[in-house]
Amino acid sequence: MTVPPDGRPLWRHRPFVLLCAEQTAGSVGRQITALALILLAVTELRAGPFDASVILALTYLPGAALSPFAGVLADRVRLRRLLVLATALQAVAVGSVPLARAAGQLTWPHLYAVAAVSGTLTFTLSVGLQAALPRVVGAARLLAANSALTGARTVGQIGGPAAGGVLVGLVGTGPALTAGCAAYAVEALVLLALPSALNSPAAHGDAARPSPAAALRAGLDVVRRERRLLRMTAAGAGLNLGSGAVAALYVLYATRELGLSPWRLGATYALFSGATVFGILVSGRFGERVGAWRATRICGPLAGAAMFLVPAAALGAPFPLLLGYQLVYGLAVTVWSISMTTLQQLAAPPGLQGRVAGVTQAVLLMTVPVGALGGGALAAALGNVPVLVASAAVALVSGATLWAPVRADHGEKKAALADQAQ
Structure with a gap:
């Protein structure tokens, strides 16, 4: 077992510290890679807007669609070996550029193949790590562990683009991609140092080795059976649908319609990063005080309501309203994400962690590009403000559905026990 003894702080538990280091290194590598690939396409291959959007879509859609199959792998194979292999292959794929x-x-x-392969491996790694965390820290510490891992990942997300920009400016896109490969290599070495106990397949009950379709159905059945998990997944899909449309229109709307200067636009993104950090700091204590389920019920509608500040900026005071949007949305969506991931891990049986994570990840991620593409197409016909209002309404209604009455299920009982243990 890799679970820390009772009373030992997580920061003194070596396997968990390794996971935090992996999150930081991997996040830096992915941010550098994403920026350098787009810049390489623009400068070397003369990419236009459509070409750049195809690269972005390919880093997203294949991995999201294949997440359930990644979940089957995570439950059936040696997990540490899968994590190391996925990271090493990512270094090879990116290094080929x-x-x-x-x-x-x-x-x-x-370039298209590298974008698709890298994105698929990224989401495979995400599913595998979600399956690994309960085995590393135990159920009682999942909320605190997810908060800490999100913090480690955010460090890379904040510093990665800046590092990538500096590297591209100093040495060019090719060496910057090589630096991204080095970050993946560090990530693979960190994962290799995880306990060998993770190489024992979690799905001990799969002795009959059901077909991949049957294995996928087992994960889907858990999501269907655990009513609160099902509702969180559906609500998260609606939130992502609305936020995908808002994100697709945000820069164009803020600069062309609202007349925001580049530094003000950058300031709104910076505030979002700050709100994310604050959300990480408060999520653990907030979740312990009100419960992880209630935290999602509060933060889901709050994130949807915050989106109305974006179209409201067209009426006046655009800069303060967009700052308010990034502050409230960043805080709410961070606490939401940490709480939902914790409840998902508590609801999934030990041998089904990967498959449940794969199913929920696929549903949540597929709606982001759908919202972005749909919002862009509708805005071209109707204008930005009506689409932004409709997108915010979709997100708010989706979050509000969590307040409909529901009986406590097995996953929520486990969550209540975990809250008491903390």
Whole structure:
């Protein structure tokens, strides 16, 4: 077992510290890679808006669609080996780009393939880590552990783009991608140092080795059976649908319609990062005080309501209203995400952690590009403000559905026990 003894702080539990280090290194690598790939496409292959959007979509959609299958793998195979292999393959895939560029053989199909493979491996790693965390820290410490891991990941998300921009400016896109590969290599070494106990497959009950379709159905059945998990997943999909549309229109709307200067636009994003950090700091104590389920019920509608500040900015005072949006939305969505992930891990049986994570991740992630593409298409016909209002309404209604009465299920009982233990 890798669970820390009672009373030992998580920061003194070596396997958990390794997971935090992995989150930081991996996040830096992914941020550098994402920025350098787009800049390479623009500068070397003369990418237009459509080409850049295809690269973005390919880093997102294949991995989201394949997340349930990644969950089957996480439950059936040696988990530490899967995590290390996924990270090492990501380093190889990304590293092929600067090599092809140096040889003068860089092509669009190559870049598209790297974007798709890298995105798929990223989401495979995400599912595997969600399956690993309960085995590392135990049920009683999941809320605190998820908060800490989100913090470690946020460090990379804040510092990664800046590091990528500096590297591209100083040494160019090729060496910057090589630096991204180095971050993946560090991540793989950290994962390799995880306890060997994680190499014991979690799905001990799968002795009959059901077909992949049957294995997927087992994970889907858990989501259906655990009513609160099902409702959180549905509400999260609606929130992501609305936020995807808002995110797709935000820069264009803020600069062209509201006339925000670049530094003010950047300030709104900076405040979102600050709100995320604050959300990480308060999520554990807030979740312990009100319970993880109630935390999602509070923060879901709050995140949806915050989106109305974006179209409201067209009426006046755009800069303060957009700052308010980023502050409230960043705080609410961070606490929501940490609480939902914790409840999902509590609801899933030990042998089904990967499959449950894969199913919920697929549902949540697929709605983001759908919202972005749909919002962009509708805004071209109807204008930005009506679409922003409709997107906020979808998000708010989705979050509000969590307040409909529901009986406590097995996952919520486990969550209540975990809250008491904390």
